[in-house]
Amino acid sequence: MTPEQRQLEHPRPHPARTIGYMVLSFVFRLVQFVLIVTGISVGVGTAVVWVGFPILLATTSFIRWSADRERGWAGLMLRVPLPPVERRAYDGEPVLRRWLIRLSDPTTWRDLAYLMAAFPLACVEFAIAIASIVLLPMAIWVTPWLGWLHGELAIALLGPNRTRRLEQKAERLQASRARGVDAAEAERRRIERDLHDGAQQRLVAVAMSLGRAKAKFDHDPEAVRELIDEAHSDAKLAVSELRDLARGIYPAVLGDRGLDAALSAQAAKSPIPVDVTVNVEPRPPAAVETTAYFIVGETLTNIAKHSGAKEAEVKVWRDDAHVVVEITDNGHGGAEMRPGGGLAGLADRAATIDGVITVVSPVGGPTVIRADLPCEW
Known part of the structure; x- marks a missing residue:
């Protein structure tokens, strides 16, 4: 170590x-x-x-x-x-x-x-x-x-002793792998649900509209034009939903420009002011970047919905072995890591790469959520 x-x-x-x-x-x-x-x-x-x-x-x-x-x-x-x-x-x-x-x-x-x-x-x-x-x-x-x-x-x-420490490390790794599998399975179900409820239904509507247009093609040109317009609108909505879904899996800006640009884009969409400071050179592995990105995104969403905060701050830095993500807000505090809750979900996501989430949130605030994400595992 x-x-x-x-x-x-x-x-x-x-x-x-x-x-x-x-x-x-x-x-x-x-x-x-x-x-x-x-x-x-x-x-x-x-x-x-x-x-x-x-x-x-x-x-x-x-x-x-x-x-x-x-x-x-x-x-x-x-x-x-x-x-x-x-x-x-x-x-x-x-x-x-x-x-x-x-x-x-x-x-x-x-x-x-x-x-x-x-x-x-x-x-x-x-x-x-x-x-x-x-x-x-x-x-x-x-x-x-x-x-x-x-x-x-x-x-x-x-x-x-050394033997027991190795056993404990193996137990932690086994637990983190199990949580990682659970997190991956939950993500798979979310993607499947989003596809079924969104883009899949849009594409089915496109196919039905085009089928109806084909049946009326020879004797009702005006109805065909309306059906094609409807199919065109549904197709554009399906493409937009697929793009949003792909962005949720791995945002293009993260791959192209790194964490600084990706987190700044997230902060710009937040309904409360968010100050972002990122210093992670040399660039960490893609799995670490993705985990950090989604931890920040989900935390900012929770802050906007539940904390009553007026502002938030995101700091991300790297030492030789870890990327550290720290999100602070000035809300009313009282956040806890409960089984099945949002913070537990963040911990499960971090555990996929042997990361650790720490929550400090006294009643009255401020709340500090910190993720220590290893760059090697």
Whole structure:
């Protein structure tokens, strides 16, 4: 995973949260370090007389308990994505057997490695956090990066092991592929419905008008002229509907001139003012452009219908690995991603290329809808 992808999954924390984490963690880490080192030292030293085994058992339990607390604490303060850890089961086993299972569990040793590394780091972070309270630039720029780096350490040692991470990635890919298939099937049904209800009926009307004109060709020229005029009008409407349908599948302006021109054309049709900024050079793959185009189009339509917004802003930019689409409006907010809803449809469309949709919409607004679309998959 590239650094850019890592930062999308694990964003930098807020400076105030980072400073609070560094200051408060110092006390916890000091207690943890003293208890763990003392427990291991005393337990190993007295193991020959069996007294050390209960001490080592208690120390092992404390290590696992402390690591679980660290997972929740880091997730809350540093925005670190740390799912609950999966440990080896030992229900119904004798006490000594439980302890041996814990010792043979790699997660226990990764927990210990993190807790031992966290204390010296806490000393440095505490000093930096105290300095950051006085030096505002350090608080704004330096501490979030330190918090992000600490979060990366937590992910490496407290997160799932490599095998489990690969399994989770495979599960996400399988889910995204399934959602992609569902989205494609829904799109197919929409195209089929539009063809049946629109252009197909127009063409049937053309055929019927021409058939009636053919029957009257020899004895009623005036009626033939009217029927041909009617068929001509229906044919033009069918061509227009087919053109609109084709534009809905893949707009010509997108293929010819790229996202900037295509999104600007969308914004020009919006009933509310929309400011568009696009910087995606080098040009992303066609699948990414198409996904971004339809996400913006459907979002602007929803904004105009439901948000009560007076204006909106569309920003699209590219880093090395992703195209990021961000749509903001000043409406009343309260948008949610509900199953079967419009935002869920956007998420399904993004999932076809392993993209992710994020919605931030507090009551009262503003609403920000962000799509992170990978350029490689």
